[in-house]
Structure formats: structure tokens, C-alpha cells
Amino acid sequence: MAGSGQKLWTKGFVLAIITNLFLSMVFYLLMTSMALYAVEEFAASDSAGGFASGSFVIGALLARVFAGKFLDFVGRRRLLIVSLAVFVVAALLYIPADSLALLLTVRIIHGAAFGAASTSLSASVMGLIPINRRGEGTGYFGISTTLATAVGPFLAVMLVDSVSYRALFLVTTACAAVALVLSLVLRLPERTPTPEEQKNKWRMHLTDIIDPGALSIASVMFIAGAAYAGVLSFLNSYAQSEGLVLGASLFFVVYAAVVLVSRLFVGRIQDRHGDNAVIYPTLVSFAAGLALLAYAPNNAVLAVAGIFLGFGFGALMPCAQAIAVSMAPAHRIGLATSTFFILMDAGIGVGPLLLGMLLPVTGYHGMYWVLAAVVLASTVLYHFVHGRKNVRPGTPVDPKLGVPAA
Template sequence: MKNQGIFNISFLFLFISNFLVFIGFEMLLPILPAYLLSMNASSIQVGLVTSLFTIGAVLIRPFVGYYLIDNQRKSLAICASAALMIITILYPYLNIIWLILLLRLFHGAAWGVSTTANSTIVVDLIPKTRLGEGIGYFSISTTVGAIVAPSIGILIYDSFSFDILIWSSAVLSLLAVILLQFVYSHNNVKRKKKPFRFLDMIYEKDVWFPALLTVITTLGFGAIITFLVLFGKQKEIDHIFLFFLINATVSTLLRPFTGKWYDKKGPWSIIIISAMLGFLSLFILSYTTNDIQLIIAAILFGAGYGTVMPCLQTWTVQKVREEKRGAANATFFSSFDVGVGISAFVLGILAEWISLEMIFRFVSLSFIVVAVLVYKDYINKSKA
């Protein structure tokens, strides 16, 4: 791009569109299980609400990554946001639980297309010399959107109705479609590409290392979203929402600094230091009994986890050629989904045997593993 600035019109419209998509999708997450329970769904069926959307997202991303190699990315993003709107509107009209679960699979697929396409477009819009900084800024739309959306969804559902929640989500998707019309996305050059192989596309081999780090890092995030509210009730901490609010605020405020740090120094030092902050956050959280300790843990988690994830995404797309950025982004987001899934499953089993305090201490070690692996990679690169 001729303009070496990050905040051009296309970036801003894509940022807002992605923010609306995240709010519209994530605001349904805490409500759909309760909605199915009101329909007398079994515990297995309620669990499938999350599992099926994850499966749909992971399975579709290899196809999206392959498509994005030489096809128009903007049109795919628009179609995905439109699909999210249409699928959302259908929920109140389905009175059979298994039809809702099937719809959830397609909802996850549309989500997988949207997140991959948007993240690939934004990489095209950011100057290569400022990629870390630019992705750091853009990831604010996902971080803040994902954190505020559940509270908005619960508020609308409790104050109004499920139907109002659904239409609110659909309107946000519609606005996202409109905003995407103003995003410039260059036409991809038609390239000769290998025949599609699902197993090859679900895992982009050139980015295996940051993908592995993403899975390990996400274990800590999975512990937070799965057990923090329950932990707060056990410890009688009334303002547990402060953790999510402060985490989002700190990670957002640090993005300009951490993004520039990444672009100047590379991924190694910033990821190692941020991972250690993530370790301290979960370790302190495990001993938390009051709001002050909760705030300290939240600040450290925002600085740690909130910095590591955009750095890993930047590292992922930097490891591939331009035409493979879609596949790289697909691998990154699939690694995130796998990490959350593994965390919920494994830690859910462990929670039957050990306390939540021990859960947080145990999963804090995942950040130590990330720091050690990145340091080892730095040493190997230095020798090479």
C-alpha cells in the first residue's frame, strides 16, 4: 500500500464491522444453553450448543483458507456476515431441539468463515513493517467484543426477551454487512495452487510452531471463561466482572506499545515476558479472596495473555507467503478453538478431583511452557 499509516478508512470500517460481528455472535453464547433448558433439553444437548459451533468453525476453515489463496476476500466476508444474520433469525422459528443443534453447526461454520476472512483482509491492509502493531490494534475488536458481548446478551435477555436478543444480534450482523461495502480489498492474483487436501489445509505446516503455542496459551483463557465465575462464588467475591473489564482495558491500552515492540524486536522477547505475566496472573488468582487481589490478577492477565495472542497471530501470518495468509489465519483460529475445547474437557474432568485453586495453579504452568519453548526457538534461531 502507498499509505504507510494503519488507520485508513478501510481499516476503520473493517475494525467496526468485525467488532459488531463479535458482539452479535458472542452475545448469544451465555443465553442459548438457558434457552435450550427452557425447552427441556438434556444436559448432553445443552453441552452440544458449544461443541457443535466449535466443530463447524474448525471444519470449515480449511476450505476458507484454500479459497482465500486466489479469490476475492471481501465478497467472502460479506457473505459470511450475511449468513450469520440469516442463521440468527432462524433460531426462534425452530421448536425442535435437534434442529437448533443442527443450526448451531452451520452457525459455527459461518463464524469460522467470517473470522478467517476478516483477519486475512486486515493483514492485506496493514503495512508489512507495522504488521505487529496493526494486528494488535485490530485484535481489540475481537477482545473487547468478546468480553462485553455476554453481559449485553444477558441484559437484553433478562430485560426483554429471547426474540429481542435474536433481532438485536441480527441487526448487528446487518450493520457489519453494510460497513464491509466500504472496505477496500485488492483483487487477488490468480495463482497456480495445489489440489485441495483437507488434512493439508486444516493444518498449515509452515506455522506449526505458533499454532502449537496458541493451543497451549489458550488453555489459560479456557480456565478463566470456564471457572472464574464459579470461583468467584466460592470465594464470595462480589465484583468478579472486574476481572473481565480490567483485562480488556489493560490489553487495549498496551496495544500501541506492544505492537511497536513486536515490529522492532520480533516475537521472542515480548512473548516470553508476556507469558511470564500470564503465569503470575493465574498464580495470584488462585490465592485471590478479595477485589484488590482480583484487580492485580486482571491487570497481569491483560498484559500477559492480552499481549501474547495478537503476537502469535502476527507471527503466524509472517511465516507464510502472501497467498497463504488465509490458510495461516485459519490455522491460528482453529488452534484457538482446539485450545479452548481441550481446556474445557480436560479441566472439567480435573475439577471433579481437585479444587478450582489448584486448577488455576496447574494451568498457569502452560504459560511457563510457552516461555520455555519460545526461548528455545530464539536460541536455535541465534545459532542458525
Template sequence: MSKSKLWTKDFVAVSMTSFFIFVVFYMMTVTLPLYATDILQADKGSLGLIVTVFLISAIIFRPLSGKWMITFGQKRILVIGAVLFLIGSVLYSQINSLSSLLLLRVLHGIGFGMATTATGGIVANVIPDDRRGEGMGYFATFMNLAMVIGPFMGLTLIEASGHSAVFTVAIVASVLGLLCSLVLKVPTLKMVKSSTEVKASFLASLFEFKALPIALAGFVLSFAYASIISFVSVFAKEMNFTSVASYFFVVYAVCLLLSRPFTGKWFDRYGENFVVYPAILLFTIGVFLISQASSGTTFLLAGGLIGIGFGTLTSSLQSIAIKVSPPQRRGVATATFFVLFDSGLGVGSSVLAVVSGSIGYQGMYGVCAIIGVMALVVYYALHGRYSKVTSRVALEKQIVNK
């Protein structure tokens, strides 16, 4: 069977829009706490609010964006979100107090939530159905690259030129993201409303209930992953792995990129269970290795396994959420998935901070490995055992048999 074309102008445009927005997101996430303490003289206890208010704003506006995409169109919501995101990036250099910074983070979070929800919905319609797993995998790779490039660029700029250079680069990246969104041509979907949809409640218009089971599995996994993004650098310092700590996410990204050409194609060819079950196991083993790490080598090996495992899971679970939802509600399905996924990160960061204070970081990572096993059970119970074999291999066999 001949495969449909994946690398179109529109696929590249929506992927680059996502890349530039996430570069700014990750760059500001690691540098704003330093700006708050160095320039605004904020106390350490308030630094967590810089991330929290941003995520809360994004979470609140994700389902609203999904609904608006159906009403006003996907591209319009993407452009509005990108414009708000750009405005936020421009205003950072004008901030002179912690309270004004937090207010700006609300605006930036709204733009981020709208833009990233829109890109997730749009890319699902740009990617051919027979290459969805592969396409979503490559789309996620742009976000994964931003996760490495953003923090590295931000910290390097602060060291070389100060915070003003960070704000300037954030503005440039935001402008590029907006330009990419403007050249994007979004496929027109025929919006067919059933009598059930017409009578649907306001809550049903915000959330795609068919995507909730897989989103719940994503919540459990992101809860455990919060231990990586929130505490892995502190853990490395405590264990005297500082000489290799900066390479953790580099190894993470390299292993993810090396696996990406295979995992996405396997998703399409053999079905989601063939990819998701091993990915959860690799992620769980990686987290467990961190809890047992006594050398930098083990620490970096864990980073590689987590990169393959969790990096594969983010695109695979999102693909499933889109797959089980009606085409005209793919934006809502994307919003539903990321509301729970982002909530898992936020709740996990808060809860695991308490856990680490009680039993230490090694004990906390041991708990997260157990949560990884729980995620395997949750995925099986909510989706895996019901998953129909709709892979490319199955379709090819059906055609041959006919």
C-alpha cells in the same frame, strides 16, 4: 523513517466487521444456555453442546475457508460467511427445541468460521508491513471489546426485555457486520504458484505448515486460557467473590486497552520476542494469582495481568503466523492458527473440567500456571530461538550503516 498509514477506510471496515460478528458470538455464548434451560427446558448436562457444536463447525470450516479464499477471493468468502452468520441470527427466534437449536448452531458456526477466517486474512493484507504488530494489536482490540460488550449487553437485555430483545440485537449487529464487509475493498494479491504448490496435497492446501509451530504454541496457551472463559465465574462464586466477579473482564479489557498502544509498536520496533516472552509471563503470573486468591482485590489484579498478557499474545502470535507465511497464503495461515487456537479452547474446557472435579478450582488454576510455563518453553523451542531480528530498529540501523 516515515510510517505507512494504518487507519484507512478498509482497516476500519474489516475491524468493525470483526467487531459486530464477535459481539453476536459472545452475546449468544452467554445467553443461549439460559434460553435453552428457561424456554426449551433443556437439562444442564446438554448445555455444553451449545458451544461445542458451534466451535467444531467453525474449526472444520476454517481451513476450508483458507483454501477457498485463494481460489475464489477473500472478500467473496467474507461476504458468504457474513450472510450465513446473519441467517443464523435471524433463525434463533424460530427455534422451539434443543435439537433444532443445535442444528442452527452448526450453521452459525460455519458462518462464523468463514467470516472470521476471512477477516483475519484480509486485515493482514490491509495493514502495512512495517506496522503489522501495531495494526494486528488494534484489530484484536475490536475483538476484545466485543468480548466485554457482548456478554454485558446480552445479560442486560435478558434482564430488561427477555430473550427476544437479544435475538433482535443479534440480527441488527449481524446486518451491520455484513454491511461493513460489503464496503470493504480488498487488495488484490498476485498469486504465484511454484511447482511445489501445484503438486501440493489436499492437506497442504488446507494448512500452512510454516504457521504450525507458532500455532502449536497458541494451542498450549489457549488450553490454559480455557480455564478463564469456562470456570472463572464459577470459581468466583465458590470463593465468595461475587461482588467483584462481574468486573473481572472489565478490568481485563481496561488493562488490555491501556497497554495496546505500546505493545503493538514494541512488536514492530523491537521484534516479537521482546513482546511475547513478557506477555506469557504476565499471563502465567495472573493465572497463578487466581489459584492463590483470597480476596477480590487479588482476583481483579489477576484479571488485569491476564488481560495484558493474553490479550497481547493473541494478536502477536497471529502476526507471527502471518509473518512467516507467503503473502498469498495469509488467509490459510490465519485459518491454521485459529484451528489450533480454537481446538485448545475446546480441549482445554473438557480436560480442565475433569481436573477441577478432581483437585478443585484452585488446584486447576495452579496446573494452568504450570502450563503457562510450559508455553514459554514451547514458544522458545518452536519459534523464539529461530526468530530473526527483523524489527524496525534493526532495519533503521541497517539503513544508517549503509
């Protein structure tokens, strides 16, 4: 585990950031185009097209359940390389997949490989970050995902409109291959399971799948993920119905820029002043951004909403991940990481389904007002599950309970 005297910007840390960039690029290249591809290529219904997009998340969730448990038994670097090899093959299989059933199969396999690889990489990179700079380091690592959020959807639209879906799948495969090549030269800190862990290797109690220490902050991220899904899944449709297409385009540019800037300083504030100094402001900012989307009378207001959502959800995610890892003892960091992403991914996966049922009742404006209220209310949840402790990253953790040591 990284110590307080260790450097942050090492070769391994930089390679991990770049690997995560290409890993995340694949996710965003396909997530924004797969529903339309299923409808156009296989005459799928809108709901089936949505499932073609979301089935990737289902595969990722299944893989995270087991990756967190067996990460240190398999070996972190070994799991990363093997899962990325499957990731490359699955990316290439989109081209010959000639039916909706085959497409869904590829999506689930591809998602599972993504879930295993991202869990291994996200958990392992924590060992490359000094404990007293965990908030800052996690924020820098998350910048790679932010860049993918900005570049991936834009590149996907350009490739599909100007070239073809085949070109999109080839670019996706190339990105996956780059991640695989980088993983071959990336050295990750390994941890040998204790005799007690070896003894319970095949035990699958709930605590072997979900880390209780990470569950508290992960529950907040479940709500945040569901709310963010309302932006990812419905903003373009909302903008078209309201004649605010320009505002929607500006929104994503502004969002990515604010996330990029915020991650340069929010982690430092968390390390110096504690978790509450960043989590409360980001949740309030997130709610304000959703309220602006609900109000949005013109393109300018829609674009401004990107500022609040960028500082809200964009800065919230790495800070919350740092909390999840800090609440776990060293031997459960992999499990804490998978717990964090399982709940956040579940929120992103379930969100569109629930919001799709809400839309006929509330309309787009009402839906975003509801989401703004729910996110604002999540500050109360955060207070009770973690905020009242105001724990700083690096606080000693009880190795058995996974909570701050007295």
C-alpha cells in the same frame, strides 16, 4: 501486499476494524448465554447445554479448514459477503428454533459462517497493514475483539435478565446485519492464485489445510486458548462458590481495560525489538494471572488477576497472529491465518471438556494452579518452536518453506 511506505490508518483498515467489532459482538453475545438458554428453554442437561455453546466453535473450526485453502480461489471480498449473509440469516433462525436439535443445527451453521467470515477478514486485513508495522496494526485490529469481549457478555446478561432471549437474538441479528452492510463497502486486497495453485486447487494434503510455518506459534496458542477457556467457562462458577462475585465482575472490566491499553503499545515493541520482547513477558504475565486466580483470598486479588491476564492472553493473541502471518509467504497468508485460529479455537473448545474432568480431582484452586504451571511451561515450547530465532515482523520469508530466508 502492503509495503513499508503505505499508511496504516486508511479507510479500508478502519472499516475492517468496525466490521470485526460487530462480527465479534455476535460471538460474545451468544457464547456467554447459550448454555443457560439450552437448559432453561429445552430442559437440556448441563453437558448438552455446554455442547450447545461449544457447537458454534465446532462449526467455525470446520469452516476455517476450507476457508484458508479456498480463500483466494473464491475471492476474499466475495467470501466475506456471502458468509456474512449466511451469518445474518442464521442469527435470525434462533427465534423459530423450537428444539435442542434445531438449536444445535443453527449453532453449527452460525459458527461455520463466523469461521469463514473471520478467516477472510483477518487474512485480508494483513494486506492493508504495512509490513514494517504489522505487529502494531494487528494489535489495533484486535482492539475491536477486545471491545466485543467487554460489551458482549454484559449486554447479553442485561438483555436476558431485563427483556428476553428473543430480544437478545434480535440484537444479535442487528449486529450481524451491520457487519454485512459494512462489508459491502469494504474493499479488500485480492490475490490471484498462480497457475501452480490452480493446478492443485482440489488437492487436500495436510499442507493444504495447515500451514507449517504458522503451526509452531499456533501450537503455543492452542495451550493459551485452553487455559483461557478455564477463565471463560469457570470463573463465574468459581467466584460464586468462593463468595467473590464482585471480584469476578471487576475482573472482566479490568481485563478489558488492560487489553485495550496494552494493544496501543505492545505491537510497536514487537515491530522494533522482535517477537521475544513481547511473547516471553506476555506468557509469564498470563501464568501469573492464573496463579493469582488460584490464590485469590478476596475480591481485590481476583480483580488484580485481570491486570496480569489482560496483559497476558489479551496482548499475546495479536502478537502471535502477527508472527503466524509473518512466517508465511504471501500466497499462504490466508492459510496461515486459518491455521492460527484453528488451533486457538481448538484449545478454547477442548479446554472446558478437559478441565471439566480435572475439576472433581483438583477443585477450582487446583485447576488454576495447574493452568498457571502449564502456561509457564509453554515458554519452553515457544523457545524451541520460534523464540530462539527471535524473528522480527517484515523479515524476508522463503516462499517455498515459509521460514525466515537466510
